[in-house]
Amino acid sequence: AQSVTQPDIHITVSEGASLELRCNYSYGATPYLFWYVQSPGQGLQLLLKYFSGDTLVQGIKGFEAEFKRSQSSINLRKPSVHWSDAAEYFCAVGLISGGYNKLIFGAGTRLAVHP
């Protein structure tokens, strides 16, 4: 069965430090992969998506992700974190199932940023 694992429930970094959020997926083929961000009390906003091609994907807000097929992973990175990046981050696998677009979400990683 398809699944998404985000191993880190909580991560705390200092402002200005680099960030890497991990995501592993289980799927038989190369899936569509997404990273979303959710600020408290808000909906999810798409940061970036990977379909195929270059394994390094650029997103919004200075985020990027690297797809590694051999590790079934797509880790989210940012070189220098800002206090406004404190939020919850969700990784998702996109499938075509029964003719509709299905997203399977990981449990999320909550990011705290220390000044």
Next chain:
Amino acid sequence: DGGITQSPKYLFRKEGQNVTLSCEQNLNHDAMYWYRQDPGQGLRLIYYSQIVNDFQKGDIAEGYSVSREKKESFPLTVTSAQKNPTAFYLCASSISFLGENYGYTFGSGTRLTVV
């Protein structure tokens, strides 16, 4: 600007009452979805609809009902049969295009509290 509007943002309900959450989109997306979010449990799919007048149960449909009379609208009713309805509810939509998954666009959510 195109997007998804969920209303109200906050909703209070007495036990034993039904309540309807609104979701409207002007993105011309075919598919719409309802998710429930509880702390530490990620996103769980309640119902989804690929086209007007058709919808399917998700993973946790018991105690909920939906309708899809118009392409733009996908209201969710939380019935008195839902045992633990206090949660954050998210509506989403997607292009339903065979062969590709472009991910979802989310609304800003409705927080339902049973008092």
